[in-house]
Amino acid sequence: MKTKMIVFDLDGTLLNDEHQLDSKTIAAIKLLRKKGIKTMIATGRMYCSAQPHIEKLEIKEPAITYNGALVVNPENQESIFHAPIPFKIAKKITKMVEENNYHLQLYINDTLYVRHENEITEKYTKISGIAPNSVGSLNDFLEEEPTKMLIIEEDEAKQIEINNFLKQNFNGEIELASSYPSFIEIxxxxxxxxxPLKKIAQRFGIKQKEIMAFGDGLNDLKMIEWAGRGVAMQNAHPELKAKADDIALNNSNLGIARYLKKEFKLDLELN
Structure with missing residues (x-):
């Protein structure tokens, strides 16, 4: 079956280890479109954080952001799908997380809010290109439904503790994912x-088996499983690689460009 649409994760997939797009990757995506193949981004990032990369790639198709919770039309910046966390649930989580002194980030109207800036926010800004807004107590600040909530914790034992706590107290009310080892994304x-990928494909009249998807993190798992061909990066989480239909080379070794060149016979010079 001919591939009609390809969906790409950003960090660890399209982007190299410096979280940048290589010129060869950009060229490969543009050559795909010349063949009539639609290209899309599906990321855990904020839309404003993904936007510079989308613009470099000249992608016009809807951008899936926040692990699916927000879809934006990059041509007019309008939201075409939004599924925020219900307010009561978000409020309870915020209160409990702050009481336990964990680092929490709230995403509301594509803006990032934190209690205060620290080493964690500095690292996050380097990755995302987005500076946070410090607002003091997030529990006091929160007055509307957030698109996403993010707890960042480097300590693995504490990560397990937080995940277990969230599952025990909010089972059936939230979705947990992780695009980085230290990220607990809600x-x-x-x-x-x-x-949203299913909805977009239906709108375009594209069948499931005509879609290819690339990813590296556990937040890509359901997308990789659903796509007609799910491709995991060599640097992907072991669970994702086990579920994927194929493996592409490492993201820092032009894995996407090399895979696409071979698969679609692209006229692209690679070292």
Whole structure:
């Protein structure tokens, strides 16, 4: 079956280890479109964080952001799908996380809010290109439904503790995902990159088996499983690689460009 649409994760997939797009990767995506193949981004990032990369790639198709919770039309910046976390649930989580002194980030109207800036926010800004807004107590600040909530914790034992706590107290009310080892990403129950992808494919009249998807993190799992061909990066989480139909080379070794050149016979010079 001919591939009609390809969906790409950003960090660890399209982007190299410096979180940048290589010129060869950009060229490969543009050559795909010349062949009539639609190209899309599906990321855990904020839309404003993904936007510079989308513009470099000249992608016009809807951008799936926040692990599926927000889809934006990059041509007019309008939201075409939004599924935020219900307010009561978000409020409870915020209160509990702050009481336990964990680092929490709230994403509301594509803006990042934190209690205060620290080493964690500095690292996050380097990755995302987005500076946070410090607002003091997030529990006092929160007055509307957030698109996503993010707890960042480097300590593995504490990560397990937090995940278990969230599962025990909010089972059936939230979706947990992780795009980085230290990230615990919270969205509305049932949300994943696959949810809006199914809707977009239907709108374009593209069948499931005509879609290819690339990813590296556990937040890509449902998308990789659903796509006609799910491709994991060599640097991907072991669970994702086990579920993928194929493996592309490492993201820092032009894995996407090399895979696409071979698969679609692209006229692209690679070292």
């Amino acid at each position: 969205t509305k129950k049932g949300m994943s990159k696959a949810v």
